[in-house]
Amino acid sequence: MSYSFNEKRIVLTGASSGIGEALACQLAAEGARLVLAARTVDKLEQVAQRCKEAGTAALAVPTDVSQEDQCNELVSIAVDQLGGLDGIILNAGISMWARFDEVTDSSIFRQLMAVNYFGALYCLRAALPHLKETRGRIAAMSSAAGKTGAPLHSGYAASKHALTGLLESLRTELVGSGIRITLLYPEFVRTGIRLHGFQGDGSHPASDPFDDSAGMSAEETARIALRAIRKGKREELFIPLMKIGNLARPFIPGVIDSIARKKVGLA
Numbered sequence: 001m002s003y004s005f006n007e008k009r010i011v012l013t014g015a016s017s018g019i020g021e022a023l024a025c026q027l028a029a030e031g032a033r034l035v036l037a038a039r040t041v042d043k044l045e046q047v048a049q050r051c052k053e054a055g056t057a058a059l060a061v062p063t064d065v066s067q068e069d070q071c072n073e074l075v076s077i078a079v080d081q082l083g084g085l086d087g088i089i090l091n092a093g094i095s096m097w098a099r100f101d102e103v104t105d106s107s108i109f110r111q112l113m114a115v116n117y118f119g120a121l122y123c124l125r126a127a128l129p130h131l132k133e134t135r136g137r138i139a140a141m142s143s144a145a146g147k148t149g150a151p152l153h154s155g156y157a158a159s160k161h162a163l164t165g166l167l168e169s170l171r172t173e174l175v176g177s178g179i180r181i182t183l184l185y186p187e188f189v190r191t192g193i194r195l196h197g198f199q200g201d202g203s204h205p206a207s208d209p210f211d212d213s214a215g216m217s218a219e220e221t222a223r224i225a226l227r228a229i230r231k232g233k234r235e236e237l238f239i240p241l242m243k244i245g246n247l248a249r250p251f252i253p254g255v256i257d258s259i260a261r262k263k264v265g266l267a
C-alpha cells in the first residue's frame with residue numbers, strides 16, 4: 001500500500017517561509033498533524049493558522065535550531081502534543097553569497113554549520129528514539145551544493161555535505177529499523193534564502209544577489225520533496241541537469257565545475 005501523510009505526526013523545521021511554508025501547507029492538505037518550528041513567531045503562527053484552516057492540527061513552536069536545548073524542547077512538545085512522532089523534516093537553513101577569499105567575517109562559517117548541520121543533528125538526536133518506535137521517516141533538505149562544489153557557497157556547501165555524511169552514515173546504522181531516510185537536493189528555488197544569507201562581511205544583502213527567475217517555485221520543490229519522502233527514496237535530485245551531472249562528474253569533473261561557475265554568473 002502506498003504511503004500517505006494523512007494523520008502522520010510530523011515535525012517540520014524552517015516552516016516560517018519559502019520551501020518550509022510550502023511543505024507545511026501541502027502536508028496539511030494531506031491531513032498530516034504538524035509541529036512547525038522556526039524563529040520568527042508571527043510568520044510561523046500565520047503558517048500554522050493556514051494549516052489549521054486546511055482542517056488539520058498544527059502547532060507553532062518558536063525554535064532556534066542552533067540551540068540544542070530548544071531542539072530537545074521542540075521534540076518533547078511534539079511528542080506530548082501528538083502522542084508520538086511519525087516523521088521529521090529537517091528543512092531549516094541559511095545560506096551565503098561570497099567568494100571564500102573575500103570573506104572578512106569568518107564567523108559566518110560557524111553560523112552556517114550551527115544551523116544547517118548542528119540544527120539538523122540536534123533535532124534528529126531528540127527525535128530518533130520516537131521515530132524508532134513508529135518506523136518513521138526522516139528527510140533533510142540539502143542542496144545541489146551538498147552534492148558538488150558550489151562557487152560563492154563554500155561554507156554553505158560544507159554544511160550541506162556534512163549533513164549528507166551524517167544521514168548517509170545514520171542510514172547504514174539503521175538497517176532493519178524500518179526508518180527511511182530521504183536526502184533532498186534542490187537546485188535554485190525562488191525563495192528569500194539569499195536575502196537572509198550572509199555576505200562575506202557577515203551582513204545580509206539589501207537585494208537578491210542572484211536572478212532566480214529561472215529557479216523552481218517553492219511549491220513545486222515541496223511537491224517533489226513530499227513525493228520522494230512518500231516513496232521512501234534515498235535521495236532526490238530535483239532537476240535533470242543534476243541527475244546527468246551526478247552521473248557524469250567522475251568522468252568530466254572540470255565541465256561540471258564550469259557549469260557550477262556559470263550558474264552563479266562567474267566566467
Ligand SMILES: NC(=O)c1ccc[n+]([C@@H]2O[C@H](COP(=O)([O-])OP(=O)(O)OC[C@H]3O[C@@H](n4cnc5c(N)ncnc54)[C@H](OP(=O)(O)O)[C@@H]3O)[C@@H](O)[C@H]2O)c1
Pocket residue numbers: 013014015016017018019020037038039040041043063064065066091092093094095115119141142143144185186187188189190191192193194196
Ligand atoms: N532557495 C534555494 O535556492 C534552495 C536551494 C537548495 C536548498 N535549499 C534549502 O532549503 C531549505 C529552506 O530554504 P528556503 O529556500 O525556503 O529559504 P528561506 O525562505 O530563507 O527559509 C529558511 C527557513 O529556515 C528557518 N531558519 C533559519 N535559521 C533558523 C534557525 N536558526 N532556527 C530555526 N529555523 C531557522 C527560517 O525561519 P526563521 O528565519 O523564522 O527562523 C525559514 O523558515 C534550506 O535548508 C536551504 O538550504 C534552498
